[in-house]
Amino acid sequence: MKQPPGYEDPAHPDHVCHLQRSLYGLKQAPRAWFKRLHDFLLSAGFSASKTDVSLFHYSAHTSRVFLLVYVDDIIMIGNDATLVDSLLQRLSSTFKIRDLGTPSFFLGIETLTVSDGILLSQRRYMEDILHRAGMTDCKPLATPAAITQTVSPTTTLFDNPTQYRRLAGALQYLTITRPDLSYAVNRLCQFMHAPTKEHWGLLKRVLRYVKGTLDYGLRLTKSISYDVHAYSDSDWAGCPNDRKSTSGYAVFLGTNLISWVSRKQRTVARSSTEAEYKGLADVAAEVTWVVSLLRELGLHSGAPATLWCDNLGATYLAANPVFHARTKHVEIDFHFVHDKVASGEFLVNFVSTKDQLADIFTKPLPAIRFATLRDKLNVMPHTPCA
The missing domain is CATH 3.30.310 (TATA-Binding Protein)
Incomplete structure (x- = not known):
């Protein structure tokens, strides 16, 4: 343990403390x-x-x-x-x-009152991240990831991997109120073991986007409906290194976004339908948990949850068992989506790619498209109520 600030030994400034016991008590x-x-x-x-x-x-x-x-x-x-x-x-x-x-600042999340509800903001936390990175005066950008820049393995390692890991980990906590950062941060965290200069450049781009959206947060409003609906999307073979697909989903309770994720799939998909079906299974597991919680609290409306997917093949696969003969190579646990649909708990519907809100979790997008989806996910700037 380093010497505490203000208690350094002037004769031995480089010495460290030898701990006799744990600082925070026993493990249990x-x-x-x-x-x-x-x-x-x-x-x-x-x-x-x-x-x-x-x-x-x-x-x-x-x-x-x-x-x-x-x-x-x-x-x-x-x-x-x-x-x-x-x-x-x-x-x-x-x-x-x-x-x-009344909660105003809890676990680094600030609760701000807006005209139609509340806004969950981490502005102070964002400013702290920029200060630690030395980028408080950086030039802002409109998107956290460039659509023309792919991530490829290089041999030029970044000379300060600890700083990269520290900042990438800090950005992970920021995604609690900023779902628009989920894809970019997930991509950064895939290179924690050996970050390169190229990866450091990608991280700085995310920080420049954060700089331009310090006032943004997740808006929650009063909803007249407790119906659960979710959007699921996958980018087939999106990673150029291992050809694995990236899945993402957004779960809504009424008009409020309550759960989201962007992650790389565990196995390589042989078709876009398979990639979308795996993503559908992920969101089905999350919606099952959300519905279970709502039922326990007595807040469930009783209506079946609706899952929106922009791939017709995956939509048919979830409803028609005939198509299962073409997917014998797909792991069995992914087929539980069909059981949920057959029991009436879920409805799987098709949605056009234009209206697919989970598109923001699977790939970099142009600035206009990105801003549109960000607004639909209720990520808004703070506008104080009159």
């Missing part, structure tokens, strides 16, 4: 802490969610309270202010807590 300490909190919440009348172990919910007649735990940070929300206050008092009687009131 986090589990012991969560068990204590878990037991107390159950005794206070909360029910532990089976879908998400960090979520607890409390019901009393028409009053509902939800409590979400992240280590020792807790956020509580409910439709009865009196009930929330009484539960906070019970919590403070056992644990030393500090009530910060």
Whole structure:
């Protein structure tokens, strides 16, 4: 461990500290802490969610309270202010807590009020990333990835791989409120083991895009519908190095985006239909989890979830078992999409490529197309309400 700032030994400035024990207690300490909190919440009348172990919910007649735990940070929300206050008092009687009131800054995410809802922003975090990279005065760009620049393996390694990994990891946390960065950041993280100068240039381009969109965040508005619908897309053999495809999906609850991902597929797809079908299986697994959580909380509308795919072959494959004879090489676990459709839990519909919102998660796009999809994903600049 390096010498703490302000306590350096002037005679031995290069010496390090020899730790006698762990700085943060025993390895099992986090589990012991969560068990204590878990037991107390159950005794206070909360029910532990089976879908998400960090979520607890409390019901009393028409009053509902939800409590979400992240280590020792807790956020509580409910439709009865009196009930929330009484539960906070019970919590403070056992644990030393500090009530910060209405959430404004939680885990680096700032909650801003806009005219039609709230905006989740990480502006301070973005400014910190730019400061660490020495790019606070860089020239902004309209997109995080160029459509003309492909990533190919080179032998000229970047001379500071630790800095590359640190910044790429920081950008990963930024995708919590910035789904428009998911594809570019996912591509950067594929070269953590041996980043080159070319990869460093790609990372700097992402930072220049961040510089131009500091005011942007994820907007959440009140929705009159609790229907779940999702968009799935894949870029067949998009990686020039291993010819694997990139899948992406966006899951909406009503009008709000609640889950998204951009990732490279594990195996090489032999056709565009196979690549799209694998992407459809990924989003089906995520939607299954979302629906399970909504049912547990009593918020599910009961309507089947709708999956939108822009490949007719994959759409037919999910609904017609005859086509399975042509896909014997596809792993069995991908075929559970058909079972979900047959049971009536999912509806798989075709959507044109023009209206495919998940297109932003699979490939670089021109500036106009990128901005259009970004707006449809509810990534908006902060405009204070009047």
